[in-house]
Amino acid sequence: MTENTDTPDPQPPGHNTAHDAATEPLVRKRGLMSPLTRRILALNVLALAILVGGLLYFGEYRKSLVETKLAALQTQGEVFAAALGEGAVATGPADRPHLLPSLAGQMMRRLAEPAGVHARLFGVEGALLADSLTLPGAGRTVYRRDLPEDGSGFQSWLNGIFDRIDGLFFSTNGPFSATEEVPYSEPEIPGAIDFDEVMSALEGESARALRSDGEGGIILSVAVPVQYYKEVMGAILLSRDGGDILATLRSVRFDILKIFAVTLAVTVLLSLYLAGTIARPIHNLAEAAERVRRHHDRHVEIPDFTAQGDEIGDLSGAFRDMTAALWQRMDAIESFAADVAHEIKNPLTSLRSAVETAAGVTDPEKQRKLLAVVLDDVQRIDRLISDISDASRLDAELSRATRAPVDVAGLLATLGDIHNTTSGGGKPALTVAAGAETDFHASAIEGRLVQVFRNLIANAVSFSPPSGTITCRVTRENGEDGDCVIVAIEDEGPGIPENKRETIFERFYTERPEGEKFGLHSGLGLSISRQIVEAHGGTLYAENLTAKDGGVCGARFTVRLPRE
Numbered sequence: 001m002t003e004n005t006d007t008p009d010p011q012p013p014g015h016n017t018a019h020d021a022a023t024e025p026l027v028r029k030r031g032l033m034s035p036l037t038r039r040i041l042a043l044n045v046l047a048l049a050i051l052v053g054g055l056l057y058f059g060e061y062r063k064s065l066v067e068t069k070l071a072a073l074q075t076q077g078e079v080f081a082a083a084l085g086e087g088a089v090a091t092g093p094a095d096r097p098h099l100l101p102s103l104a105g106q107m108m109r110r111l112a113e114p115a116g117v118h119a120r121l122f123g124v125e126g127a128l129l130a131d132s133l134t135l136p137g138a139g140r141t142v143y144r145r146d147l148p149e150d151g152s153g154f155q156s157w158l159n160g161i162f163d164r165i166d167g168l169f170f171s172t173n174g175p176f177s178a179t180e181e182v183p184y185s186e187p188e189i190p191g192a193i194d195f196d197e198v199m200s201a202l203e204g205e206s207a208r209a210l211r212s213d214g215e216g217g218i219i220l221s222v223a224v225p226v227q228y229y230k231e232v233m234g235a236i237l238l239s240r241d242g243g244d245i246l247a248t249l250r251s252v253r254f255d256i257l258k259i260f261a262v263t264l265a266v267t268v269l270l271s272l273y274l275a276g277t278i279a280r281p282i283h284n285l286a287e288a289a290e291r292v293r294r295h296h297d298r299h300v301e302i303p304d305f306t307a308q309g310d311e312i313g314d315l316s317g318a319f320r321d322m323t324a325a326l327w328q329r330m331d332a333i334e335s336f337a338a339d340v341a342h343e344i345k346n347p348l349t350s351l352r353s354a355v356e357t358a359a360g361v362t363d364p365e366k367q368r369k370l371l372a373v374v375l376d377d378v379q380r381i382d383r384l385i386s387d388i389s390d391a392s393r394l395d396a397e398l399s400r401a402t403r404a405p406v407d408v409a410g411l412l413a414t415l416g417d418i419h420n421t422t423s424g425g426g427k428p429a430l431t432v433a434a435g436a437e438t439d440f441h442a443s444a445i446e447g448r449l450v451q452v453f454r455n456l457i458a459n460a461v462s463f464s465p466p467s468g469t470i471t472c473r474v475t476r477e478n479g480e481d482g483d484c485v486i487v488a489i490e491d492e493g494p495g496i497p498e499n500k501r502e503t504i505f506e507r508f509y510t511e512r513p514e515g516e517k518f519g520l521h522s523g524l525g526l527s528i529s530r531q532i533v534e535a536h537g538g539t540l541y542a543e544n545l546t547a548k549d550g551g552v553c554g555a556r557f558t559v560r561l562p563r564e
Contacts, residue, residue: 037276041271066210080224081226084108084234085226085233099129099234101121105129108130119236119238122191122234126202127192183211195237197223201224204232209222224236277312302319304320350377351377351381354373355370358370394528404443404445408449415450415454416430428470430469437476440485441563452532452559457470460491460493463493468493470489473488474487484562489559492553538560538561540557540559543555543558
């Protein structure tokens, strides 16, 4: 005994063999969060962020608050102007009424303090006559200012962010400025010339103004003419800090952010749950497919998610069915290969025995008999190979061929005429009987349908007596499985053994009538016929015909085909 010590040449570096490609894992390992999970989470959070960003904009809401405050301030200004106008005095009988700064200042302080506004009175010449923030003292004037509230902590930090956002987007040059704001700085000696709205009021028209203080805040101003019997004696300027507007916006935004935080947490949790119900099952299915590909183990468990009742469940069910069909097809191929080897081995064994025997035989008569055996075996092998080749190509041809409406009754009538014309004597006659309906069309591949009926007719001819009759009945039936064309081929033979009704459709199974020469049939005809009918969505089955006395009087093969 010798031992093969040859070793294959080493592959060059970087060379990928087919084995390497087959064993390379296709399912990549994922971290804590798969790409699909990240995409779902990002899209959901982005949509929520855009929504919250739009809510935090508040452009129209801010503009509405400013307009409301300005309207209220103008109403207060008109009240101030009316009160100051009534307080105008005349120093002499011939003098015109005019405003007294000391009296007007006291009146403005009493009116401005509860209203929370800064009031200033300007004369007709534009000079400042009185200011509600000045307090008379001993030889000097004291200015009173309200100190801003000191915030701290997270609220103060958040307010600072809001102020910067407002300064960036809602300032005079900002892209979302709701109203035109004018930068403002308090002059050392204020005069009417420093305020456009005051100049308009001295001309008899009320005016408004919105200014920024340079620190993110806004100042609202309204100037109203002070009149006495429609004569302008001065102008009252009311100003107030817009801090309450900003505080309102901050409060609403802070409430929105609270809701956003809760909604964000819920969105993240739901996104992770949703991603888990999508990404994890798909990943498990991919891993199962990888195990099937790598290990070739039919016992690999495919995860079953059909209970979910969604597309993932449908994919899981389809994948399980596909895998089962794949193993079934592989089993059929293995069985078919084994049957082919067995069926070919028998004539080959007979052929070998005949050839070996013929080599040692000198009698011409015995040599002729052995050559006849060799010829029969060769013909049998040729017939087997032809039928096997046809059976192996059948699936591919049925999947590629185009189906068309076929008149089943007309097709059987043509086959009946051919049979009756060419059979001659000594063979049973073939009759075709169609039902009362006129439309027996089925969507099929006509050539393959002809093959089915020829096989069934040939089978019936084999078992029928020479003087018998083969009957082909064509009917229609509208049942639970839809409208069908039914073809029943009946013979007058001995029938089918009860335990062989399904066995006769197996590959290479033959059970021929007595006296028929062995090897004329490959045993694939009925198997191929059933395969063709099932590929058309129909069924093929066999049963016995019974006589009135209960005995068997023939066999019936029934083909059911769905109508087009």
